[in-house]
Amino acid sequence: MSLVNSSQTDTLPKLVKYNAATTPLGAGMREKTRGVWQTYSWAEYRDQVRDFALGLASHGFGRGDRLSVIGDNRPQLYFAQLAAQVLGGVSVPVYQDSIASELAFVLNHAETSVIVAEDQEQVDKALSLKDKLPLLRLIVFDDPRGLWAYDDPILRSFESVLEAGRVFGAANPSFYEAELTKGKADDTAMIAYTSGTTGTPKGAMLTHHNMIATAEAFIEVNDVKYGDNWLSYLPMAWVGDTTFTLGMALVARLTANCPENPETVQRDLRELGPNVMLAPPRIWESMLTQMQVKSVDATPFKRRIFDYFRGLAERCELDRSDGKSPSLADRLGLALGEVLVYGPVRDQLGLRNARWCYTGGAPLGPDTYRFFRSFGVNLKQVYGATEATALIACQADAETNPNTVGRPIPRIEIKIDDRGEVMLKGPNVFVGYFKQEEATRDTLTLDGWLKTGDAGFFDKQGHLVIVDRAKDVGKLSDGSAFAPQFIENKLKFSPFIREAVAFGDRRPFVAAMIAIDIQTVGSWAEKKGLAYTSYIDLSRKPEVAALIGAEIAKANATLPDIQQVKRYLLLNKELEADDAEMTRTRKVRRKFVAEKYVAVIEAFYGGQDQVDLTMDITFEDGRRSTINSTIAVHDMNGCAEASGRLRSGDV
Template sequence: MTLVEQGATNTLPKLLARNALAHPRRPGMREKDRGIWKTYSWRDCQAHVQALALGLAANGFGRGDKLSVLGDNRPRLYWAQLASQAIGGMAIPLYQDSIASELVYVLDHAEVSVVVAEDQEQVDKVLSVRERLPKLRLIIFEDPLGMSGYCNPMLKSFAELEEQGRAFHEANPGHYATELAKGGAEDVALIAYTSGTTGRSKGALLSHGNLIAVSESFVSVEQVNRGDNWLCYLPMAWVGDSIFSLSASLVAVATCNCPEGPETVQRDLRELGPNALLGPPRIWENMLTALEVRAADASWLKRKAYTYFRDIAVRRELLKEDNKAIPFGVRVAYRIGEFVVYGPVRDQLGLRRARWCLTGGAPLGPDTFRFFRSFGVNLKQIYGATEASALVAWQTDGEADPNTVGRMLPGTELRIGDRGEVQVRGPGVFKGYYKQDEATRDTLTPDGWLKMGDAGFIDPRGHLAIIDRANDVGKLSDGTPFAPAFIENKLKFSPFIREVVAFGDQQPLVAAMIAIDMTTVGKWAEQRGMPYTSYIDLTGKPDVAALILGEVRKINATLPDALKVRRIALLNKELDADDAEITRTRKVRRGFIAEKYAPVISAFYDGGTQAQLTMDITFEDGRKSKLASTLLVHDVDPVAGTRQKAA
């Protein structure tokens, strides 16, 4: 009897066993190392997972235990998660850029007994907090570079653990098959910690059944082919990566490709040319910024050609959205643009072979969304939450719309609850929060619907439209509805603006704190012979303030009068997850920011022209320092600003 026959395919490790049996030589995973792509067949992946699982068993790991992975996307870190699940354990991926204090909270709260770390840097972070982790028994390192001098008995290399697993198999030949068969759909596969926009992260319990059901539903409606190449580059701790790089790839028999490192993602993306790509808004915003910068640096002729055909493409896209006829001249110009601009741009981005691309995790500005679609990238929005196994809604090819997130996946139900809050029910809804029963009760309705925390509505086509986080939606003092994310996404379309936090609830006007994009503003300054020494120095330049004010005025021209941004302040540092201003997935922690930057907000609305700030700065090693500074407040429209002060 085969491994698959012993338990169908109701767990992720059983899906791996099925793929190894049915497609033994097909590529299951690749990773790039020193410029060379190394391929692992499905049979190879299965062999490594079995050896790792039995190595864990030899070290006392068993049913109900927890294993964390910490590092960049690596096949061995994915295999480690599957290995723990194969013998009844649970996987808990961590953000690779987490500081030590963040690691302590998750590892201690989840009672993790084994950590699989990518390299020496990650091992050192775990060892530095070892005394605060009573449940931790074993640390496994993937990259042996720099580890030869370590003598800690808790440390084992991957090679050593796999060798122990093979020896364990010889002594216990039926152990892996027996443990694999015990697994069921209701077993917890993953404890996915939320991003924590409103406080401490919570551990969402996701079962094998949750992950597989959502993956099967997605594969049933999206164009996914066996053997498709996907680039696995997103943080492994983000539930979106768990669904697409681990669960959906197993369901669809797709090949996951791990880049050499975070700094080589764009180059590896272009070299690989994946068949599909998932990226949160910051990825698409960064791509757009890079394109605009390259266009600005090009020769006069190339710059003019890019601008002309870009405007043609956007005009065509707007006409398509409005279901209007596209003039003959626009159609001809667009066909020429495909050879001159659009095709080469997709090739530069690595998207020439991509049949579909997805954005999710946070709202993407409609202008950015429209730009990529106008250039021939089949970009579509998806919607979900950690508690819903990442995905509840998606857009079909013919219904991509910057103003909605599409229709519900098959098997998932939708309703709009109190205060316009989106609620869903379906096979992907989690089993609850780990050790947080009260939070679970607050998130699930008595009749089993998951509260998504977003305000939204269903449009006449049956598409779900998200307004903003339910707690963030408010009104200006004159009663005008105010959704800060709408303003922020508009402003972030500018290549000179990296982050925005908008204010206006119960206030007479909209104001915004803006963090510049250091790369693009720095290049802009260099082209004008403007010297600067640091981010703080650059943001303090009057010419930079004038540049950003000009960008805000351009965006204001597209906004209703009541929602135009009237006052801004340029931040003297980027919003940083280490300082708890944003989450690791770059979501704004509005409550924390409102408290930390209270003097700036007060200056916005009492007519002040500057604000004094003293704030804590956190370094990568966890050390803190104080930063005292003065932030200037600027009126976007000086006349309007004068009227506001008089009022």
């Protein structure tokens, strides 16, 4: 029977109690602290949630109140969210790298009364906003380092709230169970704020029923086992993290593992070797870049070995996708490659134990997708949305395809409307946006269909294909289709290109703004003896422009002529979420970017060979400054010759 249909397991906090009763000594959550993995058993997990919930109650937190968490992935921040839900409250995770103005909007809009912050940095942010948050009553911190001299009356340590909870529980022995029992499947569990690609973030209200039913549907079509290790490293405010670290982990009794800090994620990933993994395209692209750079830095002999077995693996992967079986010689080559290349690469990436990995949050380029699959990583695509509790469709092991996102998960109904927009109905669909009824009406039809805003279709095998955001799909001036993400993913396969923004809607050709990858381009420049002082200086080098032109030429070779990039420009800064150019989940805010860089677009299509730009930039502390510069606009004529001079072996 479905967990969500039982009154004993129909909320996330009830699942904590159920897991503690069923497998009290099983590993519920781990965190790495000072180089050592510390484990919370399911019984200890339950005790932390219970005591913190009672501590919140002793401070006046109750049904309908909102609790926000801010910081890196820490068990205490997950416990706090569940504790709030025990009392009928709602969790509101926020992005830890948000600047003060972004935090103020979300925390005010959500009517947050309690903030649980990871450390001094996040406490300072919260305290700086105190006067702007009239409902804020309590700030709780987990890591006490640097906070010994703080004496603000609303500040409490996590341990002190736990202790207050134990005292409150002793005086009110039946309180916790009574509050836990009051919880119902249709209660709002969390408010997940959207990434805000089209403007101000909206708060999607997700119920316990949404979270549990979505997890159960996903588990039905994936190899998920009790005790599987899951690395909780994605931003806690991203609905994908919550869906897995809380929803999936509680339903399937996975062990969620919190890395020591963001800088040690790769090392912790390799050390842990998780059984299952989800990562956005940016992570997979970074891993690919890492492997490409290591190949370039290797000795000529090792590079030749890597290139040979990589080519063999990718050719065999293409054959498999066409339904062809590899020849005996190819099978022997793959077996040798497993020993010499594929296995060691998976070990370096921390994926040696991974039975399946998913990419989601945005489209992943097919070349990157095939690279990992050819190296033995069971990488698959998943499609979702915040308003659909992160999951809508996914690929089965035997039905992987870089061009689709698979079939709908069980009990999800999908249809394509007459404008090509993907719509769905099912238990994963949210109940609406918090305090935004008009936006809710624009997104949810009266009969319960969710408008995703994505353009797509079903292929002959019944797999869902997502073309792009419906509002971003356009046409070139000759009527040819223009899907910018498809072109951008081609460009970002290059290790030297971190971000790309393609233009072309109602224009005669495609042009692109490129943000270089400072690490890989910087390493290349050092090998070439090119001195540089900063990102701006490096991006201005003619040699770097030629390098990127060669990389664009490679991408163009895989595109129809009409969709090939004809002109490009190297930005003098990275695209940043702090500057509103991207969301916190690394999605381009196209409308804002088109307005901010209107001078670049005019230069592209006006035939200019340079453009004067004055750009505002935002620092982490909220301070603003400007950059004034003249940037060259490059034509792709002659880039074939550049590609020959800068062939991959020389890079």
